[in-house]
Amino acid sequence: EPEVTQTPSHQVTQMGQEVILRCVPISNHLYFYWYRQILGQKVEFLVSFYNNEISEKSEIFDDQFSVERPDGSNFTLKIRSTKLEDSAMYFCASSDGLASYYEQYFGPGTRLTVT
Amino acid sequence: AQKVTQAQTEISVVEKEDVTLDCVYETRDTTYYLFWYKQPPSGELVFLIRRNSFDEQNEISGRYSWNFQKSTSSFNFTITASQVVDSAVYFCALVSGSARQLTFGSGTQLTVLP
Numbered sequence: 001e002p003e004v005t006q007t008p009s010h011q012v013t014q015m016g017q018e019v020i021l022r023c024v025p026i027s028n029h030l031y032f033y034w035y036r037q038i039l040g041q042k043v044e045f046l047v048s049f050y051n052n053e054i055s056e057k058s059e060i061f062d063d064q065f066s067v068e069r070p071d072g073s074n075f076t077l078k079i080r081s082t083k084l085e086d087s088a089m090y091f092c093a094s095s096d097g098l099a100s101y102y103e104q105y106f107g108p109g110t111r112l113t114v115t
Numbered sequence: 116a117q118k119v120t121q122a123q124t125e126i127s128v129v130e131k132e133d134v135t136l137d138c139v140y141e142t143r144d145t146t147y148y149l150f151w152y153k154q155p156p157s158g159e160l161v162f163l164i165r166r167n168s169f170d171e172q173n174e175i176s177g178r179y180s181w182n183f184q185k186s187t188s189s190f191n192f193t194i195t196a197s198q199v200v201d202s203a204v205y206f207c208a209l210v211s212g213s214a215r216q217l218t219f220g221s222g223t224q225l226t227v228l229p
Contacts, residue, residue, distance in 0.1 A: 033215075033217075035217070041221070042219045042220060042222055043219040045216040045218070048215050048216060056214060056215065056216055091160060103165050106152075106159060106162075108157075108158065109158050109160075111158075
């Protein structure tokens with residue numbers, strides 16, 4: 001069964017460093033998402049991406065964040081200058097339709113630890 | 116604005132007991148979709164069910180059942196004859212109107228004891 005994959009599974013970085021989190025969505029999916037989950041808290045939406053541009057973003061997704069689909073398979077989230085509060089699990093998701101009812105399939109997550 | 120409330124932070128049951136996880140949602144849109152996701156200790160998010168706002172029919176899938184009531188804005192999830200493998204955090208989520216972002220509740224940690 002096709003699945004969303006994410007690398008790395010765990011990333012440790014120092015405050016102020018740039019990190020790139022990578023995702024490979026399910027191959028025929030059209031919509032891509034990033035969510036984050038601070039330890040013990042709820043999952044929060046960051047950004048959605050369709051047709052090579054951002055379609056929605058939350059207040060969390062400020063200028064420190066960017067997303068890119070550099071080729072036909074990868075979808076990346078870049079945090080330019082990490083802060084301690086960026087420590088969280090980051091989930092990538094994809095869906096195969098434009099309508100909002102299409103379920104989003106989540107990857108296993110990347111645990112980002114900022115020290 | 117949309118909101119999902121899961122008032123039960125933690126529930127603990129003994130194996131084979133039935134358990135209901137509550138979910139209350141808020142939205143001004145007439146078209147919306149409700150979801151349940153399971154997050155086992157390994158951390159991934161597993162899709163369980165989707166329900167749209169026009170379909171109040173309850174659904175059963177094996178030991179799982181869902182009760183959607185628009186009158187009380189609730190979408191509750193029942194596990195019948197719980198098993199240890201059901202131990203996980205369960206999230207209720209909402210997609211509302213034309214937006215595609217999922218709004219999650221805070222989750223309910225279910226522990227099923229042997």
